[in-house]
Amino acid sequence: MMARALSAGPPTLDRVSSPAYARSVPPRARRAAARGGSPFDPQETPLARTRRARRMARELALIHPDAHCELDFTNAFELLVATVLSAQTTDKTVNRVTPTLFAKYPDARALAGADRAELEEILKPTGFFRAKANSVLGLAQALLERFDGEVPGRMADLVTLPGVGRKTANVVLGNAFDVPGLTVDTHFGRLVRRFGWTAEEDPVKVESAVAELLPKREWTMFSHRVIFHGRRVCHAKKAACGACGLARWCPSYGIGPTDPEVATKLVKTPAASDTE
Numbered sequence: 001m002m003a004r005a006l007s008a009g010p011p012t013l014d015r016v017s018s019p020a021y022a023r024s025v026p027p028r029a030r031r032a033a034a035r036g037g038s039p040f041d042p043q044e045t046p047l048a049r050t051r052r053a054r055r056m057a058r059e060l061a062l063i064h065p066d067a068h069c070e071l072d073f074t075n076a077f078e079l080l081v082a083t084v085l086s087a088q089t090t091d092k093t094v095n096r097v098t099p100t101l102f103a104k105y106p107d108a109r110a111l112a113g114a115d116r117a118e119l120e121e122i123l124k125p126t127g128f129f130r131a132k133a134n135s136v137l138g139l140a141q142a143l144l145e146r147f148d149g150e151v152p153g154r155m156a157d158l159v160t161l162p163g164v165g166r167k168t169a170n171v172v173l174g175n176a177f178d179v180p181g182l183t184v185d186t187h188f189g190r191l192v193r194r195f196g197w198t199a200e201e202d203p204v205k206v207e208s209a210v211a212e213l214l215p216k217r218e219w220t221m222f223s224h225r226v227i228f229h230g231r232r233v234c235h236a237k238k239a240a241c242g243a244c245g246l247a248r249w250c251p252s253y254g255i256g257p258t259d260p261e262v263a264t265k266l267v268k269t270p271a272a273s274d275t276e
């Protein structure tokens with residue numbers, strides 16, 4: 001059980017040397033603070049890092065037993081289009097427009113022949129609607145021309161589609177084809193760096209670093225859980241460290257408020273969490 005901790009704010013060397021800090025902060029976070037705040041510990045052996053990562057992944061499964069893909073879809077085509085539309089907006093907003101979109105354009109053939117003005121009108125609430133109309137029209141045309149209107153179930157094919165990178169491809173593979181994939185979005189990258197699992201910034205390098213730490217069969221669910229944690233607890237601006245079940249293993253503990261009462265107020269409910 002985490003002791004009641006210090007007030008909010010990142011660890012500093014002054015705080016690290018104070019007796020109160022030493023009593024209240026887990027040793028891993030203390031060592032990170034002594035390194036100047038860098039969560040990645042180059043001295044941690046690959047075996048130790050793998051064990052810690054697996055322990056944290058198990059804990060995340062307990063913290064977020066309800067983690068799932070927050071985009072609504074009934075098939076691979078719908079998921080692919082919804083994922084492309086989710087750029088720069090919330091899943092909730094995408095879920096508001098996709099019922100109308102897929103009622104009118106249920107497959108790649110129908111979407112490829114869509115009237116641009118009507119399509120833009122439907123996509124308006126998602127923002128950047130002209131660019132998004134272009135993206136999904138191009139995507140539908142490519143599916144029709146090169147894949148007979150079907151969404152391919154291989155990474156190598158998916159990334160040849162316009163507007164589809166590894167992140168989108170992994171969402172589709174993991175959730176529509178049951179092919180394990182790590183979805184490195186903004187939450188995922190931020191959290192695994194805070195966990196000290198990698199120091200990489202490039203999403204492809206982050207993906208390979210995490211792939212080495214966790215068994216392949218867990219990749220898709222781990223991605224959902226870490227994204228849930230990023231949306232609800234480990235926020236970009238104010239991480240709710242004092243209310244976080246990963247604190248014991250996390251070298252970044254202390255970058256957000258550690259007082260449990262203050263931190264608990266920062267935890268977002270599922271209904272309020274879909275803001276990024």
Ligand code: SF4
Pocket residue numbers: 194233234235239240241242244245246247250251252253254255256
């Ligand atoms: S909320 Fe704090 S303790 Fe929890 S994972 Fe984020 S940085 Fe680590």
